[in-house]
Amino acid sequence: MTVSLRSVGYRYAGASRPSLLDIDLDLRDGEVVGVAGASESGKTTLALVVSGIAPRTIGGQIRGKILLDQADVDDWPMHRLSERIGIGFQNPATQLSQVAGTVFEEVAFGPMNLAIPRDEVIDRTWHALEALAIDALSERDPRHLSGGQQQLVAVAGLLAMRPEHLVLDEPTAQLDPAGTRLVADAIAALAADGVSILVTEQKTDLLARIATSVVILEAGRIAMRGRTGDVLDDPRLEELGVAETSAGRLRRLASAAGVGGARLEAALR
């Protein structure tokens, strides 16, 4: 199953210029497509467009076509689309239902709304909580957790929905390194199960670990795309406002000082 964007452009309601232009992109089963780019290059907008929230929920004008397994989704209402494509927002405070009194209820909220049988909801909820190592928080009030803990709860809620396609907008922005690793592992496990995932990230180290391919946006257009390693090693990343990977930066600085070589390479592995 594939989500395909064909010459997609998008302009926010009231904006004078489009925020996305000429986007062609395929998101195939089991693939993790990483999206990077400078601030305001269109990453969040792309996430909103692929998930259908733009324009269905927030208005604005869309051009081009979005296809789900070759079917044009143009006239699909939001509820039909959201059964197929899940989205995780950058700010977990936006994501939380605000109606659940405990973390467990919060994570169960999504699958319950998909009318999934009770036992399966419970099963999926525990599974998601354990995958992100937040099962100990299950009885806590989600509104009283730290920002990073809330972000893990939001991701757990998405895991429990078991979408076919998943869009994640900077899912680790507020996470510590351990939380980041848990989310990375969860993304990899979902992809191994055949879920296709679009993930926007500033953390190129994370993309290096999980992405099948990487797309770099610049001013709403795709400026570069390709296999993860090739794109993340490209020297043009700097002018596109994308941070080098930690290993790439270390290699470059060492080589400039003439102290690189095989020994450093071995230590980087």
Add this chain to the structure above:
Amino acid sequence: MTELGVEQLAHVYPEGDVRALDGVDLHIAAGERVALIGQNGSGKTTLVRHLNGLLRPTSGRVLIDDTDAARLTVAQLATRVGLVFQDPDRQIFAGSVRAEVEFGPRNIGRSAGELRNAVEVALEATGLAGEERTNPYDLGGSRRKLLALASVLAMRTPVLVLDEPTTGQDARGVERVRSAVDAVTDEGRTVIAISHDMRFVAEAFDRVVVLRDGRVVLDGPPDVVFGPAAWEVLASTYLEPPLAAVVGERLGAGSTPTDASLVAALGSWSAPPEGDDPGDEDHQHA
């Protein structure tokens, strides 16, 4: 300039029995650049919210220049300690960038001249000069976050507290935050920042304080806190040293928390004697 003292600080949130802070002792001198790190939920945000009176201690105390912060009003504290929230949308409320940045300094009674200058410097530092008339909500998330930073920078408080200032920032944004930290501390003012970006922490700060379950478990310069001797404690908080520290240890180069320190260590230690090409040696081992 302002000194901060935290003595046996404990905090229990009213809605639960979780001890978010459990006996924290810290002394921070004027002009220090302190990074506060720890797992999600370790108490970092709770700790910094005590510094400007947003939270009051359950027990223990916070001293601002030897005055117990409990005896200062939030308004008095606001002139000493500026706090930039993790989520800019909890902070931003004005209709234009300029109005947003002017609000803080005006509110704490800065004169018109001081205000104009401070606002200009803050907008320049955050790359928002030229956006004065823009509605904050027409800025993207990362620039809203820089705007929140600008509005606190403009207050020119002796102490500046930043809660995860680099999240959501691209490479240029991180560089801007870093320069702002340097500019503030160059004037003898203090910066305390919460961060999960270990490379940023190692490169931009002189002192790293590690929290675990509401207690300080490590406190020292980056080469100590990220040095191999501290890794076991770091691991107990689910933190990892920056890549340069790990690579340095693997190569036997000592504690090298930053890329620059690793490159320098490699340079001094692998300088080949005449006629000996270490490159050949590497190939034999490879």
